[in-house]
Amino acid sequence: MLVWARIWEVLGGKRCREDHQRTVEGPWWDMAFLKTLWMALQPIVDLRTGQVIGHEALVRGPVGSQWEAPGEIVRRARRGKQGRQLEEACKRLALTTGRQALGEDQLLFMNVDLRYDVWPADADGKEVHPDRLAIEVSEHQDVLGHPHALERLHRWREAGHHIVLDDYGTGHSSLGTVLAVQPDMIKIDRYLVEGLDADRQRRIVVRAVLNLMRDLGIRVIVEGIETVEELRVLCELGAEYGQGFLLGLPAAHPMPSPCQLVVDELGVTTGRPAGVRAARPLPR
Numbered sequence: 001m002l003v004w005a006r007i008w009e010v011l012g013g014k015r016c017r018e019d020h021q022r023t024v025e026g027p028w029w030d031m032a033f034l035k036t037l038w039m040a041l042q043p044i045v046d047l048r049t050g051q052v053i054g055h056e057a058l059v060r061g062p063v064g065s066q067w068e069a070p071g072e073i074v075r076r077a078r079r080g081k082q083g084r085q086l087e088e089a090c091k092r093l094a095l096t097t098g099r100q101a102l103g104e105d106q107l108l109f110m111n112v113d114l115r116y117d118v119w120p121a122d123a124d125g126k127e128v129h130p131d132r133l134a135i136e137v138s139e140h141q142d143v144l145g146h147p148h149a150l151e152r153l154h155r156w157r158e159a160g161h162h163i164v165l166d167d168y169g170t171g172h173s174s175l176g177t178v179l180a181v182q183p184d185m186i187k188i189d190r191y192l193v194e195g196l197d198a199d200r201q202r203r204i205v206v207r208a209v210l211n212l213m214r215d216l217g218i219r220v221i222v223e224g225i226e227t228v229e230e231l232r233v234l235c236e237l238g239a240e241y242g243q244g245f246l247l248g249l250p251a252a253h254p255m256p257s258p259c260q261l262v263v264d265e266l267g268v269t270t271g272r273p274a275g276v277r278a279a280r281p282l283p284r
């Protein structure tokens with residue numbers, strides 16, 4: 001009897017330890033957890049017309065949970081060596097959300113981590129039309145320092161997708177990265193935009209970037225627009241595309257086009273300006 005009692009004690013203890021381990025490390029990361037993830041969509045607006053040209057897909061955990069903001073999910077996935085799995089899950093989710101939710105003339109902006117060689121197909125295994133997909137690569141990824149980053153980027157480009165250099169102005173060797181990546185678009189980081197209406201130096205920097213990119217034939221999206229004053233100054237400086245809480249918060253559903261705030265505040269006439277290419281439809 002004593003022997004059996006000891007066996008049950010050991011097995012029970014092992015089970016307890018496993019349960020504890022799941023609580024600490026495991027249960028947050030399994031199929032059930034992955035199914036709770038969803039993509040918020042934040043609009044990107046043509047400041048000349050108010051048209052919503054596309055949405056960026058941003059991963060979120062269950063609303064009200066500790067995972068709602070993505071930072072902790074990403075940190076723990078990388079620490080637990082689940083970064084690739086998370087990258088796959090996020091891409092599938094972004095593509096599925098984009099295909100189901102976005103209008104046929106809108107781009108889906110999808111963030112990628114070039115450390116992982118993961119190619120897109122949505123949950124149904126369908127491919128996204130290349131012209132509808134804009135691949136965002138953060139300047140913080142040190143594209144020049146990673147052995148496969150450029151090669152992977154060029155494969156995205158060869159597949160016909162738009163290449164976007166994200167967080168421009170605060171990451172690694174900005175100008176060298178622009179030359180190496182040759183993006184179709186850049187996103188000016190919010191750090192350069194915050195309070196620029198009252199900050200002469202920021203205005204000078206942003207104007208210089210806008211002019212430089214125009215000369216290089218690269219379109220510019222200005223991120224982090226949060227006040228009407230910032231929006232007005234950016235338009236005076238010649239900014240053409242914008243993103244930020246003022247224009248539209250990340251939300252479960254895409255924002256209707258045109259962006260009413262831009263129409264009202266800037267008095268723009270809605271419509272597609274000459275030379276702006278409409279995205280082709282995603283396959284249904």
Ligand SMILES: [Ca+2]
Pocket residue numbers: 056111136166
């Ligand atoms: Ca981004």
